[in-house]
Amino acid sequence: MPGPTEVTTALLLKALDATALRHQAIASNIANVNSVDYRPLSVNFEDQLGFARAALASGSGTLTPADVAGIRPTLEQGPPPAPGTAAVMLDMEMVKLSQNTLQYQALLKGITHRAGLMSIAINEGKR
Amino acid sequence: MDLFAAFAISGSGMSVEKTRLDVTALNIANMHSTRAGSGQLYQPLTVISQAKAGSFATAFSQAQNAALGAQVAEVRATLAAPRLVYEPGHPDADAKGMVAYPGVNVVNEMVTMISATRAYEANVAALNAARIMATRALEIGGN
Amino acid sequence: MNIDPVGFIPPGQDIAATAGLADAAGLGANGVARGDFASWIAREIGSVNEKIASADTQLQRLATGEVENLHQVMIGLEEAKVSFQLMVQVRNKLLEAYQDILRMQV
Numbered sequence: 001m002p003g004p005t006e007v008t009t010a011l012l013l014k015a016l017d018a019t020a021l022r023h024q025a026i027a028s029n030i031a032n033v034n035s036v037d038y039r040p041l042s043v044n045f046e047d048q049l050g051f052a053r054a055a056l057a058s059g060s061g062t063l064t065p066a067d068v069a070g071i072r073p074t075l076e077q078g079p080p081p082a083p084g085t086a087a088v089m090l091d092m093e094m095v096k097l098s099q100n101t102l103q104y105q106a107l108l109k110g111i112t113h114r115a116g117l118m119s120i121a122i123n124e125g126k127r
Numbered sequence: 128m129d130l131f132a133a134f135a136i137s138g139s140g141m142s143v144e145k146t147r148l149d150v151t152a153l154n155i156a157n158m159h160s161t162r163a164g165s166g167q168l169y170q171p172l173t174v175i176s177q178a179k180a181g182s183f184a185t186a187f188s189q190a191q192n193a194a195l196g197a198q199v200a201e202v203r204a205t206l207a208a209p210r211l212v213y214e215p216g217h218p219d220a221d222a223k224g225m226v227a228y229p230g231v232n233v234v235n236e237m238v239t240m241i242s243a244t245r246a247y248e249a250n251v252a253a254l255n256a257a258r259i260m261a262t263r264a265l266e267i268g269g270n
Numbered sequence: 271m272n273i274d275p276v277g278f279i280p281p282g283q284d285i286a287a288t289a290g291l292a293d294a295a296g297l298g299a300n301g302v303a304r305g306d307f308a309s310w311i312a313r314e315i316g317s318v319n320e321k322i323a324s325a326d327t328q329l330q331r332l333a334t335g336e337v338e339n340l341h342q343v344m345i346g347l348e349e350a351k352v353s354f355q356l357m358v359q360v361r362n363k364l365l366e367a368y369q370d371i372l373r374m375q376v
Binding site for chain 2: 020023024025026027028030031032033034035036037038039041090093094097098100101104105108111112115
């Protein structure tokens, strides 16, 4: 009986790493909201998963742990702001912050869920 | 750890905004000071902040991102021209009866104050978010 | 006294006849298709497995960042967990019943 696969755990952990890194990028942007010549930071992660999302959407592909291992979340600098415009839009950063925090908590719930299934199986249903 | 670095980043942002707020308060307090301690007129100060001078090349790797955050580059005196007011009876009036007050633009200072407060609150929100994330991660082993 | 062997139906035979009728109807004493219990269990296990696998796929989509409804994902996770717990409890009860039967004096 094929159960939860290794690739899901690997993917969840990578996504958690990316989310934590993204929080740092957002925190840095917020800290530098009034800095001069600041280039906003962002994280490149989801774009590396283009083929994975296509496979999941079509419902046919299965990912292998090797695919997931090759993905690395990286920090990227945006372009310097045009003179006279603000580099960081505070409201957008706050929205991204909320979204990111929620994503992190959802991923954590996912990891706990899988561990919970294992624990139910191991304890034979006794709490 | 990733999230502890996030605390440091938000903390640096909070220090910068606090400094900015302090400088604004100083400017407003000295609006009507006709003579600075050294005998010269008070020049309004402004805070120039920039991103921390880390190398972003190393910050690109996940392990070394202690270089992120903000810092105060300089607290500089602006070159605002003094405000001249006609007050012949003032002890500091010059030959024409004009007294020179610091060129503090109150509207600018209020705007800076509000903006610094908003940025400070945003940094506090980022700090709280990092704290919530770390707390949830600690709860992985529980129910 | 003359006992008519033809008219006398032993109880065992009666039950066998009843059982034969029941088999023909495809129903056992508890209303479930007796001969198909094994396949029913297999079907239920398959459906629990499907729920777990679909929760897994939804988690993968969450990780790749393309989830529209967070509550769908959470409900899927909860459903998988509760179905799994139910299956484990059913398995425990079946084992208990089996052991009870083993302990019976012949």
